Amino acid sequence: MEAICADSVIKDFGEVRALDEVSLGIDPGELFFLLGGSGCGKTTLLRCIAGLEEPTSGRILFEGKDVTDLPTHKREAAMVFQSYALWPHMTVGQNIAFGLEERKVPRSEISDRVREALEMVQMPGFEDRGIDQMSGGQQQRVSLARALVVKPKCLLLDEPLSNLDAQLRLEMRSEIRRIVKENGLTGVYVTHDQAEALSMADRLAVMDQGKVQQVGSPEKVYRNPESSLVASFIGETNLLAARVKGLESGGLVAVETDAGNFSGRLTLEGWSPREGDEVAISVRPEAIRVTGGGGESQGEVLQTTYLGEIIQYRIRMRSGVEVQASEMNPRSVIEQGSGVSLEFHSEDVVVLRE
């Protein structure tokens, strides 16, 4: 049974529809990501799950039980806030003990559990510190401990790392994943940072304009985007307008574009394009192999960006279309202005419905 389930959830704020019939299921023990740009509805969905927002229609289910009308404080879904929301009039220890006190846990047990929670987030002995004496990273850990200590059924995280600097963010990524997994928690994590989602998630949902666009594991969503929106939101890609020329063996589709003729695979289930259809193709820059000079060139290098482990080319094809390509571990650099030819495998070309 799914740990958390959203069933056709609609949420309107006045005229604005923040969630548009969202349905998805989250499995027990899984770290699930809601990914999308600002205003896509991801935080609203999280707040509906937490009970901080009441859906206009639709249901929220926890382990099959309808909790839509259950107030937040009875849901056992602990939340970690973007601003941490640590109460400044209480010490670290008092902040963490709060949820236990509300649950009428005996005094003696509270201090043990607060200590354990602080050890869990690697801040032992911080009980008596004031909130304002701690750095952002430490506050982040305390707010995590405060949510964990009540042994919630699920942990909800609202952009928890967005206020930290880049180095700390990397560190906390693995830290949060470790904590969620060690405690066997079901986690729902909201972010706009695709690297965070790809590196931490068991599964993720890409959201846009209040709708879930695609759900799947990071590899699946990255390799097999089902729409040009998902393809361009996750990672970088070249999206080219194309026209279907015909179907090939092995489920491949032949298309023609301004950058040449290709064949590519389909990702969207139940869709088969017909000859002459206007479609789009997506090719990741790293899937394109650039070879310089010799023979008849297909395009010209407009710009070369050398980043050490990787080199990026901006190439203008003869037809005028521009394409991004990148090469890992570059052994040589192709100079700006050189003629180049492009190669790629049809496995790396995804044909998408326009």
Added chain:
Amino acid sequence: MNARKAIILTAAVALFFGVFFLFPVLMVLGEAFKDKGGGFTFAYVIQIFVNPVYLEGLWNALLLGVTSTFAALLIAFPLALLTHRYYFPLKGPLSALILVPLVLPPFVGAVGVKQMLGVKGALNAFLEKLGMMDPAAPVDWLGEGRFWGIVIMNALHLYPILYMNIAASLAHLDPAMEEAAQNLGCSPWRRLRRITMPLTMPGIFAGGAIVFIWSFTELGVPLVFDYSRVAPVQIYDGLKDLESNPFPYALVAVMLIISSAVFLLSKALLGRSKLGTAPRPKGRQSEKRLQGWKGWGLTAVFLGVFLLASLPHMGVILLSVATDWYGTILPEQFTGAHYDEALGHPLVVPSIQNSLLYASGAMLVDLVLGLAIAWVIVRSTIRGRALLDALVMLPLAVPGLVLAFGYLALSQEGRAFSFLVGANGNPALLLVMAYAVRRLPYVVRAAVAGLQQSNVTLEEAALSLGASPLRMMRRIALPLLAANLLAGGILAFAFAMLEVSDSLILAQQAEHFPITKAIYALLNTLGNGYELASALGVWAMVFLGISIVGAVSLAGKRGGLFRM
């Protein structure tokens, strides 16, 4: 701003403040501890605590201060919490309307209360009509309950100060603070006690201290209610024989010390808590929209509080249009004659002119000083900025009575301020200065809030594009600050128009009376003095109601006006 200019400005402000604020206040303190030969003595102050009459007056003033503050809190906290949590019909206009009582002069309202609760007042007439009271033995409500009458007048007058402070604290609260508690299993009521209340303490203390000092030293209301056993009235009565009697000085000194102690205590409590550093909200709307009868119910609550607070003033309005209102529930016949008559009375028109002159003068002084001080506090980096900030807030801690007293003593023939007294004893300059000093904190707070909100890079951009500092001020900084300055200025003006203690004490001749003193004089006139005073009071209230609504709608939402 360069350091040299900042230092010059600071020095000028400090000089002004030293002369017109610290000097008179310290002089009063000094007199209280000086014996006849000029030596130091505790005798007079000790006498205050030994003499049963003075002790009772002081004790009553303290009780009035404490009970009025709690009563005001009882009104303000629920209102602030409700506006913070819910959206209901007509919320916008209502949240401005419930601030209006602050400028309805309680001193005038007291006249209305007397009319309603007197022996031959509306309440008794109503009860007699119902057959619940024997007309031969009417109850003297005010005779029995003068103390509570004053408490209620003070609370209904001053609750907006607490309301604005608490509302500002709540507005600065990150909604996630409350949501986190809810999320961890806390029920709404417990959340109020464990999270919301403690986090709004800065607002409660800040507003509470001002309300306490205000009602502790209130002169006008006890005077109209004939409640003479309270320290401010005793001081006022002692003015006549000031030369020979040192006790008014001692009483003033004791009140000053208590007020300052409360002010400093609230500052210290605020300073120690780090609540001011709580994170700001992230722009998520936390107001819940209430539908149907619940929403309209809240509308009714807010309207009810306003009506209750303005009931005394409605009495004043009725009185001002009544031909005769004696022993009946409502006046039997109405007339506009009092207004005409009032305009013809030798006290009325000059008093309106005088008040307009004094109040605009005070407003101008405050605007210039307030802007300069705010600029130093926010935009300069000189040392001692914090001290300057604390210094200009001090007038909030010093009762108006103390300052008026000091000014009066210093303006006598041959003393330091006698140059401020114009020909024929004209107190215009004295009153302008007294009004200005006491209202300065509001203008400074308004200007500081405005400067903090407007990004300094906007000014730097203008300078980098070649504008001289003065042109930058005129074209960029002042327009950005305009709303705040206007709001602070209007507030200073409104308060100056209604000021009681300075006006009563410093204006001696009828031709120089400001409105409040003219009203007080009319109240003591036989014949239709009450009706004329009411008519004048109504004129003043209409005028002030308009200006405060203007000020609030300009900058009230930002809430900074009554912060300490």
